[in-house]
Amino acid sequence: xxxxxxxxxxxxxxxxxVLIRGPEVLERTRRVDTVVLDKTGTLTTGRMALxxxxxxxxxxxxxxxRLAAAAEVDSEHPVARALAGGPRIxxxxxxxxxxxxxxxxxxxxxxxxxxxxxxxxxxxxxxxATAVRAAEEDGATAVVVARDGVAVGVLAVxxxxxxxxxxxxxxxxxxxxxxxxxxxxxxxxxxxVAAATGIGTVFAGESPAGKLARIRALQESGRVVAMVGDGxxxxxxxxxxxxxxxxxxxxxAAGAAADLVLVRDDPTLVATAVRxxxxxxxxxx
Ligand code: ADP
Ligand code: MG
Numbered sequence: 001x002x003x004x005x006x007x008x009x010x011x012x013x014x015x016x017x018v019l020i021r022g023p024e025v026l027e028r029t030r031r032v033d034t035v036v037l038d039k040t041g042t043l044t045t046g047r048m049a050l051x052x053x054x055x056x057x058x059x060x061x062x063x064x065x066r067l068a069a070a071a072e073v074d075s076e077h078p079v080a081r082a083l084a085g086g087p088r089i090x091x092x093x094x095x096x097x098x099x100x101x102x103x104x105x106x107x108x109x110x111x112x113x114x115x116x117x118x119x120x121x122x123x124x125x126x127x128x129a130t131a132v133r134a135a136e137e138d139g140a141t142a143v144v145v146a147r148d149g150v151a152v153g154v155l156a157v158x159x160x161x162x163x164x165x166x167x168x169x170x171x172x173x174x175x176x177x178x179x180x181x182x183x184x185x186x187x188x189x190x191x192x193v194a195a196a197t198g199i200g201t202v203f204a205g206e207s208p209a210g211k212l213a214r215i216r217a218l219q220e221s222g223r224v225v226a227m228v229g230d231g232x233x234x235x236x237x238x239x240x241x242x243x244x245x246x247x248x249x250x251x252x253a254a255g256a257a258a259d260l261v262l263v264r265d266d267p268t269l270v271a272t273a274v275r276x277x278x279x280x281x282x283x284x285x
Pocket of ligand 1: 072077095182
């Protein structure tokens with residue numbers, strides 16, 4: 001590999017919207033056979049909107065939304081985009097990656113997040129189960145709201161696949177690469193995005209550590225793995241993958257952990273990067 005050819009490839013990448021962090025990255029890109037894609041913010045827009053509210057425990061729906069909005073006000077998670085707002089009345093805010101948020105609102109302890117996380121925090125989530133299932137079968141992300149340890153409501157939120165998502169997956173297949181969906185979200189919303197984009201292999205409900213373990217397991221089975229993600233929750237998986245690819249509009253943590261950055265947030269650029277690496281390196285050889 002002549003340094004000049006690699007530099008030309010790197011420069012061509014920049015023109016196409018793919019920032020390549022060092023010439024050796026092109027060689028690794030060429031060897032990839034499996035492309036693992038995060039869901040929210042990578043295959044989808046990450047611009048989540050509220051789709052519905054179910055109130056439990058005789059609380060008005062508006063009060064469920066008010067509690068969630070107050071608790072999520074300092075969260076950077078895409079789910080919070082659909083919920084946060086209103087006056088800043090929350091105190092003692094903490095975010096739990098892959099789980100949700102905890103805050104004190106009007107003197108009450110409020111938890112907002114994934115049903116399984118609330119259950120692990122001692123909340124009885126049985127009263128929320130029917131609404132959670134209905135939202136997830138609909139392809140939405142179900143967010144449970146608890147006040148002082150009692151489930152008081154379920155909010156359904158969702159975003160849409162990016163315009164280029166299905167084409168991005170089709171192009172990967174054309175290049176002989178195997179696409180895999182990997183998400184912290186539940187099986188229902190994961191299956192909806194997999195169907196919309198044409199992905200057959202889905203790993204859902206994975207914590208950040210679980211995402212990392214999935215990458216390692218694929219590597220141990222002999223795969224050369226690229227991981228595409230945007231979130232803090234993807235950073236460990238991006239670093240462990242043979243090739244880490246970050247969406248340009250993603251978090252700083254994802255960008256720092258990646259070998260390639262897609263400047264336009266366009267998932268079809270993943271295939272563009274692979275084609276560029278093949279072209280550059282076949283000229284060199
Ligand atoms: P993803 O892989 O889809 O980006 P994460 O690992 O960030 O998902 O989170 C997994 C799940 O945890 C989310 O789908 C959501 O249900 C829940 N969750 C995480 N953060 C929040 C939050 N701030 N508010 C509500 N729910 C959250
Ligand atoms: Mg994401």
